[in-house]
Amino acid sequence: MNKSFGDIITEMVTMPNVKWDAVIEALNETLYMTVISTLFTFVFGLILGTLLFLTSKGTTKTSRIFYSIVSFIVNLFRAIPFIILILLLLPFTDILLGTISGPKGALPALIIGAAPFYARLVEIGMKEIDKGVIEAAVSMGASTWTVVTKVLLKESLPALVSGLTVTAIALVGSTAIAGVIGAGGLGNLAYLTGFTRNQNDVILVSTILILVIVFVIQFIGDILVKKIDKR
Template identity: 55%
Template sequence: MLSNLKIGAGLVSQYFDFSEIHWDRMQKAAIQTLGMTAGSVIVVFLLGLLLGLLLYETNGKDTFFAKLLYGVVAILVNVFRSVPFIILIVLMMPITKSLVGSMIGPMAALPALIVSSAPFYGRLVEIGFREIDKGVIEAAEAMGANKWEIIYKVLIPESLPAIVSGLTVTTISLVGYTAMAGVIGAGGLGNLAYLEGFQRNQPAVTLIATLIILVVVFIIQFIGDNAVKRIDKR
C-alpha cells in the first residue's frame, strides 16, 4: 500500500509542477476576485431588496399602476435571471464600456455581475416576504402602523433569516460568476486559471486557483449559516 501511495504521489508531482506557480500573481488574482465579489454583493443586496419589495407589494393588487409595475418588474427579473452569465457579460460589453470606460479588468465585470445576480436575489427576498405570517402584518396594521413602518418593523425583521440565507447563496453564485468573467479578461482567479493554467498548460495553477475559490465559498457558507442561526429565533 505504501508503494502505491508513493507511485500516486509521483504521478501527481509529475502532472502538477508547483514550481511554476507565481504566488504574487495568485495573491493579486485572489484579491481581485474578493474585490469583485464584495463590490457587487453590496449593490446586489440593495437592488435585490428593492426588487423583492416591489414584487411583494404589487403582486395581487387591483390598481392599474400596481399591475403594470408588477408586470414590468417581473418580466425584467425573469429575463435577466434566465440569461446565462457568460452570454450576458458579452451582451453588456458596450454598456460596460460606456459606464466604466473599459471592457476588461475587475471593474468591467461589475455591471454584468450586478445585473445577473440582483434579479435572482430579488426573487429570494420576495419569497422570504411571502413566508411571513399574515397575522403579524394584520396585527401591525390594527395597531395603526403605516406602510413604511410595516416594511422596516415587520417585513424586514421577520424575513431577515431568509434574506441573509438568500444573500449567502447569491454571494456564492457571484464567486462562480467572477471566475467565468475572468475568462474574457475581467481578472481574478478565473482569468489566472484560464490564461496561465489552461492556455499555458500549467495545471498546478488551475488547481491552486480552484482550491482558493473553494476555500472562499466554504468561508462564505460558514459565515452565512452562523449568521442565520443567530438571527433566527424560531
Template identity: 60%
Template sequence: MLTELFPNLKLEDLTTATYETFYMTIIALIGTFVFGILLGLLLFLTRNGGMWQNKVLNVTTASFVNIFRAIPFIILILLLFPFTEFLMGTIRGPKAALPALIIGSAPFYARLVEIALREVDKGVVEAAKAMGAKTSTIIFKVLLPESMPALISGITVTAIALIGYTAMAGAIGAGGLGSYAYYSGFQRRDFDVVLICSVIIVVIVFIFQFLGDFITRKLDKR
C-alpha cells in the same frame, strides 16, 4: 514546498488574483443585496393583493427579473459590454465586471427576497396595519426584520453563485482567479495553476457559506 508542488505558480500573481476575486465578490454582493431587496419588495408589494397592488408595475418588474435570470451569465457579460464601457470607461479588469455581476445576480436574489417576504406571518402585517402603521413602517419594522434570516440565507446562496460568475468573468479579462486559471494555467497547460485556483475558490465558497450560516443561526435565535 509550495514551489515544489506547484512549480508554475507565481505567488504574487496568485495573491493579486485572490484579492481581485474577493473584491469583485464583495462589491457585487453589496450591490446585489441592495438592488435585489428593492426588486423583491416591488414584486411582493405590487402583486395581486399587495399593499401597492399594481399589475403593470408588477408585470414589468417580473419581466425584467425573468429576462435577466434567463440569460446565461457569459452571454450577459458580452451583451453588457457597451453599457459597461459607458459606465466604467473600460471592459477589462475587476471594476468592469461589476455591472454584469450585479445585473446578473440581483434578479436571482430578488426572487429569493420575494419568497422570503411571502413567508412572513400575515397576522403580524395585519396587526401593524390595524395599529395605523404606514407602508414604510411595515416594510422596515415588520417585513424586513421578520424575513431577515431567510434574506441572509438567500444572499449566501447568491454569494456562492457570484463566486462562480467572477470565475467566468475572469475568462474574458475581468481578472481574479478565473482569469489566472485560464490564461496562466489552462492556455499554457500549467494545470497545477488551475488546481490551486480551484482549491482557493472552493475555500472562498466555504468561507461565505460558513459566515452566512453563522449569521442566519444568530438571527433565528433572536
C-alpha cells in the same frame, strides 16, 4: 506536449509553475469583484424583491401592471446566461465605467445578473411571513414604510441572509466565468495561465482558493442565520 499521469501528479505536488505574487493578485481581484457585487446586489435585490412582494398583493390595476413589468424584467435577466450577459452589457459598461476589462469592468454584469436572482429570494422570504403579523400592523395604522422596515425586513431577516449567502456563492462562480474573458481574478489565472499553458498546478491552486472562498462565505452565512433566527 502531452504529460504523463506521473508528471501531472508531480507537478501538482511541487507546483513549479505557481507564481504566488500572481496568485495573491488574482485572489484580491476575485475578492474585490465578489464583495462589491454582493453589496450592490443586496441593495438592488432587496429593493426589487420588496417591490415585487408589495405589488403582488396589490388590488389596483396600476400595482398589477407594475408587478407584471418588474416581474418580466427580473425573469428576463435571470434567464440570460452570464457569459452572454457580459457580452450584451459591454457597451453599457464602457459608457458607465470607461472600461470593459479588469475586475471593475465585470461589476455591472455581475450586479445586473445577480440582483434579479436575489430579488426573487427576497420575495419568497417575505411571502413566508405570517400574514397575521402583516395584517395586524396594517390594522394598527402602520404606514407602508413602517410595514416594510418593522415587519417585512425584520421577520424575513433569516431568509434574506440565507438568500444573500447563496447569491454571494453564485457570484464567486460568476467571477470565475468573467475572468475567462479578461476580468482578472482566479478564473482568469486558471484559464489563461493554467489551461492555455497546460499548467495543472496553477489550475489546482486557483480551484482550491475558489473553494475556500465559497466555504468561508457559507460558514459565515450559516453562523449569521443561526444568530438571527430565533424560531
